[in-house]
Amino acid sequence: MTQQIRVAVLGAAGRMGATTCAAVEAAADMELVARVEAGQDVAAAVRGAGAQVAVDFTVPGATEANVHALLDAGVHAVVGATGWTDESRARVAEHAARVNAERERGLGVVIAPNFALSAVLAMRFAAQAARFFESAEVIELHHPNKVDAPSGTARHTAEAIAAARRGAGLGPMPDATETGWEARGADVDGVRVHAVRLRGLVAHEEVLLGNPGEQLLIRQDSFDRVSFMPGVLLAVRQVGSRPGLTVGLEHLLEL
Amino acid sequence: MTQQIRVAVLGAAGRMGATTCAAVEAAADMELVARVEAGQDVAAAVRGAGAQVAVDFTVPGATEANVHALLDAGVHAVVGATGWTDESRARVAEHAARVNAERERGLGVVIAPNFALSAVLAMRFAAQAARFFESAEVIELHHPNKVDAPSGTARHTAEAIAAARRGAGLGPMPDATETGWEARGADVDGVRVHAVRLRGLVAHEEVLLGNPGEQLLIRQDSFDRVSFMPGVLLAVRQVGSRPGLTVGLEHLLEL
Amino acid sequence: MTQQIRVAVLGAAGRMGATTCAAVEAAADMELVARVEAGQDVAAAVRGAGAQVAVDFTVPGATEANVHALLDAGVHAVVGATGWTDESRARVAEHAARVNAERERGLGVVIAPNFALSAVLAMRFAAQAARFFESAEVIELHHPNKVDAPSGTARHTAEAIAAARRGAGLGPMPDATETGWEARGADVDGVRVHAVRLRGLVAHEEVLLGNPGEQLLIRQDSFDRVSFMPGVLLAVRQVGSRPGLTVGLEHLLEL
Amino acid sequence: MTQQIRVAVLGAAGRMGATTCAAVEAAADMELVARVEAGQDVAAAVRGAGAQVAVDFTVPGATEANVHALLDAGVHAVVGATGWTDESRARVAEHAARVNAERERGLGVVIAPNFALSAVLAMRFAAQAARFFESAEVIELHHPNKVDAPSGTARHTAEAIAAARRGAGLGPMPDATETGWEARGADVDGVRVHAVRLRGLVAHEEVLLGNPGEQLLIRQDSFDRVSFMPGVLLAVRQVGSRPGLTVGLEHLLEL
Structure with missing residues (x-):
């Protein structure tokens, strides 16, 4: 049997987060290792759980800081939270490139405005x-x-x-x-x-x-919001092989 | 065999008029007795042909005068031409009522903005x-x-x-x-x-x-404009039993 | 303020029953007086609660007996459960007619295969x-x-x-x-x-x-099953003025 | 001004052929140089007219022979006629390859089951x-x-x-x-x-x-059959730069 992907969900108490937790638990090739809620220390939570990928369905005011924390923690990020701007995306792209160069890593960040x-x-x-x-x-x-x-x-x-x-x-x-x-x-x-x-x-x-x-x-x-789950799971599976920032699910579909 | 309805078409050279002529000719219970074109004397044409019903697909500037002429000539009218107002419809209603009262007739006029x-x-x-x-x-x-x-x-x-x-x-x-x-x-x-x-x-x-x-x-x-023909033929069949003015095909459908 | 209709729901623990309970509670002109579940005595439950109308969303094996019990208890019935046949409907129609004649009542039963x-x-x-x-x-x-x-x-x-x-x-x-x-x-x-x-x-x-x-x-x-609720509430409001058996929501729509 | 493409239409008297003739005549970058009808010698007709591309909307019994004649005459072919099989397509592919090799030509044949x-x-x-x-x-x-x-x-x-x-x-x-x-x-x-x-x-x-x-x-x-015309014209424009047999309009769309 192949290794399961160890997944943390940020914003796990929200509607999209809870739906994502259920979808990860139902996926044979994934293991839900952490449900992170507002107020928790993201870096500590994902490191403590040994997460490889984190899915962020938090809020506009939190999501960028979360992604920076995930990059520092060496965890791939899949982001469905809204509120991103050209500027915040550029900061994440720069951070990912720097981390990957300094530490010889291939950390990926997928930000998608729509996972359906x-x-x-x-x-x-x-x-x-x-x-x-x-x-x-x-x-x-x-x-x-x-x-x-x-x-x-x-x-x-x-x-x-x-x-x-x-x-x-x-x-x-x-x-x-x-x-x-x-x-x-x-x-x-x-x-x-x-x-x-x-x-x-x-x-x-x-x-x-x-x-x-x-x-x-x-x-x-x-x-129904469950329609986003196939896209989220697809991003979780692919983010590890796509270093740097990818914006939009369409780039993962190999059309 | 039942008697065929004798039908004249006004505006017979136009696209809707020509389509109506073809539909009347194809209907087993109707006979096309006159194709009347712009410039002809409507009353003389329908009387000369012995028409019972006339279908008017002429233009806004001609249709009201045509209907008055048809009422004077004792011919039922089915009208698909546009350009009618509350006032012109009221004049036709009044004219039809007067003719029907004076001559003990049951002349009908059906004006429909849409025959589909x-x-x-x-x-x-x-x-x-x-x-x-x-x-x-x-x-x-x-x-x-x-x-x-x-x-x-x-x-x-x-x-x-x-x-x-x-x-x-x-x-x-x-x-x-x-x-x-x-x-x-x-x-x-x-x-x-x-x-x-x-x-x-x-x-x-x-x-x-x-x-x-x-x-x-x-x-x-x-x-396609042939879609208007079932409605036009239905009005031709019914106008004889609906004295006075009827506005809208829906009143002929017995829903 | 007008009098509220006192409503009981049979099969209240099922998905449709629970949705109906919520809809009745949310309706300003109704009061939910009883949630009746499998195993309870229907007649005793609706009488004890003073219900005027009962909505039956139980199962094929129970619904006909429920309706007969409701008629004996003098309660109007709105039925969404499936499994009805020409024979079972005929028995209910006969029962309703007899009760209404003997007791000078106007009890109504509405059975609808689809409340959407x-x-x-x-x-x-x-x-x-x-x-x-x-x-x-x-x-x-x-x-x-x-x-x-x-x-x-x-x-x-x-x-x-x-x-x-x-x-x-x-x-x-x-x-x-x-x-x-x-x-x-x-x-x-x-x-x-x-x-x-x-x-x-x-x-x-x-x-x-x-x-x-x-x-x-x-x-x-x-x-979603909430789509059945406007039809159910409409039947609850009208069943009191429709003595005997009515099959099909369309008869209540006054089209 | 760029050179116009000289186009012949085979089956010009049929409904699709006539529609194609009209579309070619309306296209600024094409010139209709021959309308070829059943019974005419295809090779002589296209050669006489100096056609560069021929569009075949003839019938299953004629279309394969037409395409072989066009290849021998050195004219590109766009084929909308039906009746093609794996075998007849293979014969055309082989013929085109041979002609292009022997004469150092780049003759193209586009066969499309649907040009919409x-x-x-x-x-x-x-x-x-x-x-x-x-x-x-x-x-x-x-x-x-x-x-x-x-x-x-x-x-x-x-x-x-x-x-x-x-x-x-x-x-x-x-x-x-x-x-x-x-x-x-x-x-x-x-x-x-x-x-x-x-x-x-x-x-x-x-x-x-x-x-x-x-x-x-x-x-x-x-x-309406005019819906095939954008696809036909696109094939006429591209067939000259696609040597050999192409089956299906999708290959010309560069998706």
């Missing part, structure tokens, strides 16, 4: 397909308690579509609208994004791509 | 279902040459949903949006309406209704 | 629309642990479509299939029904209706 | 995504005049999904079905494929991929 495989794949496929179609729009649908519109995922998807179109030399999409622009959604980098808020829904995204006589539709549904 | 059965049924079902759901939104999708947004059908659907909610004493829908309102579509009577413009599409509408843990989705697709 | 409003409305709308379309098919989609195919709801929907087509004098649907019938789904009364089994899904149904150039699609999604 | 970009991309994305999901099923939807089920595209998609699952070491999908297998569609290499036949539809395919708590749906709609 369906969401990551939808975004990737939309970007790949975009240059082949005259028109592209994005509809995201969420529960009505969401305070921001459009969703970050929809915004990223639209930006990726826009970049692909620019790369292919495509101009603006056809649109003869003269009246009623308020029904045409938000303009994200030239791509129209529509946000639906409906009781009963969780988190969903549709990308519509159109040419004369044909349509390609890519839709992604997240019904 | 799927569109009419979608609107009707959305209105019927609306009072049972916390949330309701409308997405309409059309080809990118359309100049107005949202579509008239989507606007009517939203208004019917709003009326049903008011009738049931429902308040505003849940919506925690704080930022990004431009992605939330147009507000039609309190119902959010989103307009997608995509090359390859024709005319489509989705109504989404949500409750905790469930969704009802009603979608309608018009791929 | 979206599912009930989807079935109803499909039946109403069916006579206007050449083609109709049903796709049901469920989690892969489901042992039977197609679902009871899909089967009922297909039967309702078939009945509506017969009533309208429609013949068989167009279908030129010569090879590959095994891909064409089950034949339920002349209507093709397809069953998809997919990890991540819960319970979903699509009805597709087609005419030349147009499609009407009615889709229903049940993501 | 949306269909080709849907198949490709389904295959790429398949190894990340527990469940996958395919639904294809067509007009009711289609004689075979399931469609060739759906069959190929299912085979590609099955191959990707095998490659990733995935076992059979979860499926607890005990009764009602006839509703579960055709088994294509372990992947369930469902065929819907509905008046009003043209050619559509949905791939559903499911994990706990999430779904990825890839849908493709072909509303």
Whole structure:
């Protein structure tokens, strides 16, 4: 039998953390060695437990410090907490590079804004397909308690579509609208994004791509936070062989 | 064999008119007796042909005068031309009532903004279902040459949903949006309406209704103008037994 | 303030029963007066608690006896348990009629195979629309642990479509299939029904209706058992004014 | 201005051929130099017109001979006609290799079973995504005049999904079905494929991929044969730089 990966979960008392603990315990190739909660000393906890990989589902105010502590402790990090900026990511990348050089280590950090495989794949496929179609729009649908519109995922998807179109030399999409622009959604980098808020829904995204006589539709549904677990476990398995900082689950999918 | 209905088509040279001529010719219980084009004397043409019912697919500037001429000529009218207002409809209703009273006739006029059965049924079902759901939104999708947004059908659907909610004493829908309102579509009577413009599409509408843990989705697709023909033929068959003005195909469906 | 409805829940320890208890407690116009579990004397429990309405989410082997006991105890019944047959329903109808006649009561029993409003409305709308379309098919989609195919709801929907087509004098649907019938789904009364089994899904149904150039699609999604609660509460509110047996939530919707 | 590509169309009188002629004429970088119809000498026609590329939308009985004639005439071939087998493709590959070696040419032949970009991309994305999901099923939807089920595209998609699952070491999908297998569609290499036949539809395919708590749906709609034209023109532009036989438009997309 192969060696199990020894995993610590930071933010273990939160909803995502608890779900991650359950998923790690259920994985045959992993062992949950530490549940770390707010207020605990992260470095001491992961060292004491002999963790090889730590999954961070804490909060924006804690996650960067946690990752630095993990790097100092020689533990790979998989991060699902939000609140990261270009600056905080750059500090982590620099720290990881320095540690790996000084100590001849191959420590990896994977930060992913979305661990749902369906969401990551939808975004990737939309970007790949975009240059082949005259028109592209994005509809995201969420529960009505969401305070921001459009969703970050929809915004990223639209930006990726826009970049692909620019790369292919495509101009603006056809649109003869003269009246009623308020029904045409938000303009994200030239791509129209529509946000639906409906009781009963969780988190969903549709990308519509159109040419004369044909349509390609890519839709992604997240019904439950367990949908993040296959992506988290995949990152836990791969982070050890990806030294330095990796941002985005798509880089681990070998598409 | 039963008697065939003798049908004239006004605007016979246009796209909808030509499609109607073909549909009437293909219907076993109808006979196409006149193709009337712009510039012809409508009353003379329908009388000369012995038409019982005339279908008007002319233009906004001609259709009201045509209907008055048909009433004077004693011919039932089925109208798919656009451009009607509350005032022009009121004048036709008054004229029909007067003719029917004076001459002891039962002349009927059916004016329908949309003859697609799927569109009419979608609107009707959305209105019927609306009072049972916390949330309701409308997405309409059309080809990118359309100049107005949202579509008239989507606007009517939203208004019917709003009326049903008011009738049931429902308040505003849940919506925690704080930022990004431009992605939330147009507000039609309190119902959010989103307009997608995509090359390859024709005319489509989705109504989404949500409750905790469930969704009802009603979608309608018009791929081709032949989709209007079942509704037109149904109106031709029924207009003779519906004296006076009827607005909307839904009243002929006996739901 | 209006009087609250005093509600007992039978099978209160089960998943549906517990969800119902929570929903009744959250409803401003209801009071949860008894949680009855397997092994308890139903009549004594509901009488002792002064219940006016009892909701039965027990098991096939217990539900009919429960309803008879409730009728004898003078309590209205709302039944979501499965396992009912034409015979057991007939016995309940006869019992309710006798009790109401002898004691000058207006006791009601509502038995519903599906309390999800979206599912009930989807079935109803499909039946109403069916006579206007050449083609109709049903796709049901469920989690892969489901042992039977197609679902009871899909089967009922297909039967309702078939009945509506017969009533309208429609013949068989167009279908030129010569090879590959095994891909064409089950034949339920002349209507093709397809069953998809997919990890991540819960319970979903699509009805597709087609005419030349147009499609009407009615889709229903049940993501969670809380979706049954609006229908259950609606039945609790109405059962007191519907003496005798009512089968199917659709009769309470006043469509 | 860059040189225009000189294009001949074989089967120019057929529906696909005529659509291709119109598309070539509308393309700024191409010139339509020959419309070749049944009975004409293909080699003489293309040589006489000075064609560089020929598009073949003829019939199964003619297309292989046409391609051999084009190779002998030194003209690149883009083939959308059906009826190809492993054997006929092998003969063309061998012929192309021999001509290119003997005459130091770089003649290319592109044979594509489906030129709709949306269909080709849907198949490709389904295959790429398949190894990340527990469940996958395919639904294809067509007009009711289609004689075979399931469609060739759906069959190929299912085979590609099955191959990707095998490659990733995935076992059979979860499926607890005990009764009602006839509703579960055709088994294509372990992947369930469902065929819907509905008046009003043209050619559509949905791939559903499911994990706990999430779904990825890839849908493709072909509303009209003009949808094949972007793919045909792309092949015309690229065939000159792809010596030998290429089977499948996906190889030209540089995904």
